[in-house]
Amino acid sequence: MDRLMFQPNEVDDHQQLPPIEVILKFPLVLTERIRHAVHESKFYKLECADVGKLVHRLFQMLRSVLWFADSTPLYERPVRRIFIDVAGNLNRALTLVRKCRHRGIIRRFVCILGEADFQKLFSLLDRSIGDMKWLLSIFDAVNGGIILALPPIASNDPILALVWSCIASLHIRSVNLKIEGVRELSALARDSDRIKKIIVEEGGITPLLKLLKHESSPKTQISGAMALFNLANDQNMARSIFNENGVPVLALAFRYSHVSVQTEVAKLIARIAELDSVCQEGFARQNVIETLVTLLSSSIWPRNKKESNPEISQLILELKTNCCGALWMLARGNVATCRRITETRGLLCLAKFIEKEKGELQINCLMTVVEITSAAECNPDIRRSAFKMNSPAGKAVVDQLLRLIDESDNPVIKIPAIRAIGQLARTFSARQTQVISPLVKQLCDRNPDVATESVIALGKFTCPENYLRVEHSKTIVDFEGVQAVMKMLMGSKRTNYHALVLLCYLAVYAGNNEQFQQARISTALEGADKSAAYHLNMFA
Structure with missing residues (x-):
């Protein structure tokens, strides 16, 4: 019982506190002790009687909360804070009233009391009554709405009371009140990182996840997912969702929920x-x-057959776009995930969407392919299994990448396509010159970022790590790539560097080519950065 006698701010983790059952019952024990102490008081009897009246009001409120706790899902966080604070004030009342039981001169001399002590106690008990009124209003909010009143315990931080009220609404059976609470939490989460932290600290993640796990209303589930999305704005918040067992809940909701969810x-x-x-x-x-791959590769229709065709098409487009976005983020920097995508029908789906779709869906698919080709670049097993010569999925992806490089005018599309081809440089044979030709053409693109990305990609065809570097170097020279690269020596530092590296590779592996010798490369290098001589000598 003594563990209850502290200020709430001294403990950050409510798991260190006694069980909720103990916290709920202990203030009632104190009210009974105070009632006996008031009855036994010998002086300041009027003041003690006033204390007794205030404590009796608290007693009734405490019993009401106990009744609600037995019949309603309990949101513990504010209950713990308020009950501990009430218990602390009741303990002060008990101590003060007990001092009024003795008339002895020595006792009265040692324990000096005055009106100021009672006035301070009355103020504390009034604050506890205000907190209990607010707490009861939270439990009784089924037919009302989000409680905007401010309890005394949260007077220094009004946002805390609003967060408590919103989270408490998620524990109530009324669907409409849950949706209202979720939307308010979602709006609060957008306001500031501090409010996000308060929502997490006050136990807001678990009831939001429960909405996705147990609610059958798509509207409620969508609201819960959106609120969690607004909360998850950094690694700490994402990890908080993970720590609340959020990943299995989200995986289950994604697998079995309505399309809109x-x-x-x-x-x-x-x-x-x-x-x-x-x-x-x-x-x-x-x-x-x-x-994700199963959803992307199958026909998806809403359960509501009455929806008009445009609504169905938009719903399917949004689902596919977000599924591809999730696939991209799951694949990013993760070789194991990229391998799993290639072992399913994932590559064929991505190639199909890249071919037929536009906008965000196409970009998400393209960026997923970039992650997979990046994994293939550093992992020989993925290169051999997913992008071997006779792989239909690999061939379909490469064909679409080359088409985008050749046909697209959008750098947002063209740059990742070029990057992906470059990352697959070690998978192409010497006969596949159709891969190199479009890259050489992009060296003259008006967008410097596109041209630079092409130089980088061609560098991967001609680098020492590429077994066919000699053959690829000769092909680049045959396609008149040397002159284009030389012009890029006058570009930005980044462009200059990568152009210079490619020229060095070409000089080493195709320097005897007649076209290369006619390009007068040494003259061009004279106007390039001083680092040119160093790089050229290094590769000579």
């Missing part, structure tokens, strides 16, 4: 996977990748 959950999965590698691995263990 799946769309929002896919967006949330992408956000969390982007922020935290532990969450990324967690989703992989829950087989989310297979679910």
Whole structure:
């Protein structure tokens, strides 16, 4: 019982406190002790009687909360804070009233009391009554709405009371009140990182996840997913969701919910996977990748057949876009996930969407392919299995990348396509000159970023790590790539560097080519950065 006698601010983790049952019952024990002490008081009897009246009001409120706790799902956080504070004030009342039981001169001399002591106690008990009124209003909010009143305990931080009220609404059976509370929490989470932290500290994640796990209303589930999305804005927040067993809950909701819910959950999965590698691995263990690929490769229709065709098309487009976004974030920097995508129908789906779709969906698919080709660049097993010569999926992806490089005018599309081809440089044979030709053409692109990305990609065809570097170097020279690269020596430092590296490779592996010798490369290098001589000598 003594553990209850502290200020709430001294303990940050409510798990260090006694069980909620003890916290609920202990203030009632104190009210009974105070009642006996008031009856036994010998002086300041009027003041003690006033204390007794205030304590009796608290007693009635405490019993009402106990009744609600037995019949309603309990949101413990404010209950603990308020009951501990009430218990502390009741303990002060008991101490003061007990001092009034003796008339002895020595006792009265040692324990000096005055009106000021009682006035201070009355103020504390009034604050406790105000807190209890607010707490009861939270439990009784089924037919009302979010409680905007401010309890005395949160007078220094009004946001805390609003967060408590919103989270408490998630524990109530009324669907409309839950939705109102979720939307308010979502709006609060957008306001500041400090409020996000308060929501997490006050136990807001668990009831939001429960909405996704147990609610059958798509509207409620969507609201919960959106609120969690607004909360998850950094690695700490993403990890908080993970620590509340959020990954399995989200995986389950994504697998079995309504299409509109799946769309929002896919967006949330992408956000969390982007922020935290532990969450990324967690989703992989829950087989989310297979679910994503299955959804992307099958016909998806809403359960509501009465929806008009444009609404259905938009719903499917949003789902596919967010699924591809989630696949991208799950694959980013993760070789194991990239391998799993290639072992499913994932590559064929991505190639199909890159071919037929536009906008964000196409970009998400393209960026997923970039991650997979990046994994293939550093992992021989993925290169050999997914992008071997007779792989239909690999060939389909490469064909679409080359088409985008050749046809697209959008750097946002063209640059990742070029990067992906460059990362696959070691998978192409010497006969596949159709891969090199479009890259050489991009060296003259008006967008310097596109041209630079092409130089980098061609450098991967001609670098020492590429077994066919000699053949590829000769092909680049035959396609008149030397002159284009030389012009790039006058570009930015980044462009200059990569152009110079490519020229060095070409000089080493195709320097005897007649076209290369006619390009007068030494003259061009005279106007380049002084580092040119160093690099050229290094490769000579």
